[in-house]
Amino acid sequence: MKKLLLITILLTGSLFAQVKGNIEVPYIPYKVKMGKGFTTVQANCLTCHSFGYVLNMGKQPKSFWKGKIHKMVADFKAPITKKDQAIIANYLTEYYGNGKLK
Amino acid sequence: MKRRDFLKTSIAASAAILGTTELSADVHQARNYNNEISEVNFPEKARMIVHSDRPPLLESPMSTFTRGITENDKFFVRWHLPDIPQHYDPDKYTIEINGLVEKELKITLKELKTGFEQVEVAAVQQCGGNSRSSFSPITGGIQWGNGAMGCAKFKGVRLRDILNRAGLKKGASWVGFNGRETAAYYKTPDFVRELNMDELDDHVILAYEMNGEDLPYLNGYPIRLVIPGYYSDSWVKMLSHITVTNKYKHLFFMDKGYRIADNKCECETPDHLYKTTKPITIMNVKSIIGFPENGMKMYHNSEIVVRGVAWDDGAGISKVMVSTDNGKTWDEALLKQENGRYAYTEFRYAFKPAKYGKLTFMAKAINNLGAEQPLSKDIGWNRGGYKYNGIHEVTVEII
Numbered sequence: 001m002k003k004l005l006l007i008t009i010l011l012t013g014s015l016f017a018q019v020k021g022n023i024e025v026p027y028i029p030y031k032v033k034m035g036k037g038f039t040t041v042q043a044n045c046l047t048c049h050s051f052g053y054v055l056n057m058g059k060q061p062k063s064f065w066k067g068k069i070h071k072m073v074a075d076f077k078a079p080i081t082k083k084d085q086a087i088i089a090n091y092l093t094e095y096y097g098n099g100k101l102k
Numbered sequence: 103m104k105r106r107d108f109l110k111t112s113i114a115a116s117a118a119i120l121g122t123t124e125l126s127a128d129v130h131q132a133r134n135y136n137n138e139i140s141e142v143n144f145p146e147k148a149r150m151i152v153h154s155d156r157p158p159l160l161e162s163p164m165s166t167f168t169r170g171i172t173e174n175d176k177f178f179v180r181w182h183l184p185d186i187p188q189h190y191d192p193d194k195y196t197i198e199i200n201g202l203v204e205k206e207l208k209i210t211l212k213e214l215k216t217g218f219e220q221v222e223v224a225a226v227q228q229c230g231g232n233s234r235s236s237f238s239p240i241t242g243g244i245q246w247g248n249g250a251m252g253c254a255k256f257k258g259v260r261l262r263d264i265l266n267r268a269g270l271k272k273g274a275s276w277v278g279f280n281g282r283e284t285a286a287y288y289k290t291p292d293f294v295r296e297l298n299m300d301e302l303d304d305h306v307i308l309a310y311e312m313n314g315e316d317l318p319y320l321n322g323y324p325i326r327l328v329i330p331g332y333y334s335d336s337w338v339k340m341l342s343h344i345t346v347t348n349k350y351k352h353l354f355f356m357d358k359g360y361r362i363a364d365n366k367c368e369c370e371t372p373d374h375l376y377k378t379t380k381p382i383t384i385m386n387v388k389s390i391i392g393f394p395e396n397g398m399k400m401y402h403n404s405e406i407v408v409r410g411v412a413w414d415d416g417a418g419i420s421k422v423m424v425s426t427d428n429g430k431t432w433d434e435a436l437l438k439q440e441n442g443r444y445a446y447t448e449f450r451y452a453f454k455p456a457k458y459g460k461l462t463f464m465a466k467a468i469n470n471l472g473a474e475q476p477l478s479k480d481i482g483w484n485r486g487g488y489k490y491n492g493i494h495e496v497t498v499e500i501i
Contacts, residue, residue, distance in 0.1 A: 021189065026143070028152060048184060052152070052153050052159070053244070056153045056154070057240070
């Protein structure tokens, strides 16, 4: 009898408003490689998205990283100076490169 | 599992016409640079593969693809811009309908639920970049494995009914949709989608419920657009504005994102990019094996039931073929289709391994129009890494 009752309730009501109050999206502690140029990356590459975007690409050649930096500047209007772009390209090639230029 | 539960369709499939190029997709399939299930749980979500926290990019684990309906807590999450409002008062939430309409409307969530006919549609929601990491060489965009997809029963109101209530003015031909996510930097383009009126049919809905529950926050609570048959780039989340216009506006995410070579094979090479592109729109035929998973050890002489899902743009799946001899011979899997033509078709294939060592399962879906999935080596490359639908392969070890 009890069981039956439960089923009826489940059928008539659905599960609404499961979360009350503010939603907090957790922070992921990304294991980022520290090294020359990292502070420049930190200052320029983490405003619009997390470092997860970089890790998600896997190890890639220098031309790839240069292309991504260019895409950020040209398409998404990231305000990054030429000088910083070069520092970031070197950092990414050093720590997230695959040993190839192209 | 009862065999009679499964529907077998009998429409004969003809060979598909699909382009090939010298460039191909990775034979090893989805590289999944990161296929680890994260220890960090996101609001309302079970353990997921986490590609990014800001904006949240959460991929569903492969085990999800053994069932026709994906649970809300395992449903993938994909935002474009990092600023997502943290809270809504459902009593105050409104969407605005403006532009070339007779009367501008502001509809509250409550009015949406009570003032219009309520409809339900089960539909596959798949990112245009799902399985992107299978392309080689690497393409632009987030390198998803196979889990940027799910299938749910969405409940809501027809977009058509809402537009009719507002009344379309002469010349109304485009509808723009904007949600509440915003960029961190003011010059970054907003994520607005535009659809032509001709593309809208009665199956397009403004959904507030998913699998009998409120939409999970990260899936677009309280209202999102659902366009069955279409890649989900246009399924705008946290919908705030619907704007009717007579002209197509040139917006970044329409003009540069989610486009593919405008030729028959929808393919190109990195050195010879095709000069014109088109939006990705409707989904191609595809299937994914949810069980077993790559690298699993399976017991000799113990029956393996391969389980997976197949879908297309709504033409409907007619067959799923499975091969255990690297594509030399194909055997028909059992199908279960209970949620309509836009939903997943579940498939099952029982196999008793007699030999030890490596064993590869391949699954190929064929739809009612005769279109079938190409081998991964025959997939044409495109710069954005969209629409990957190569035959899925899973290799296990028989011990």
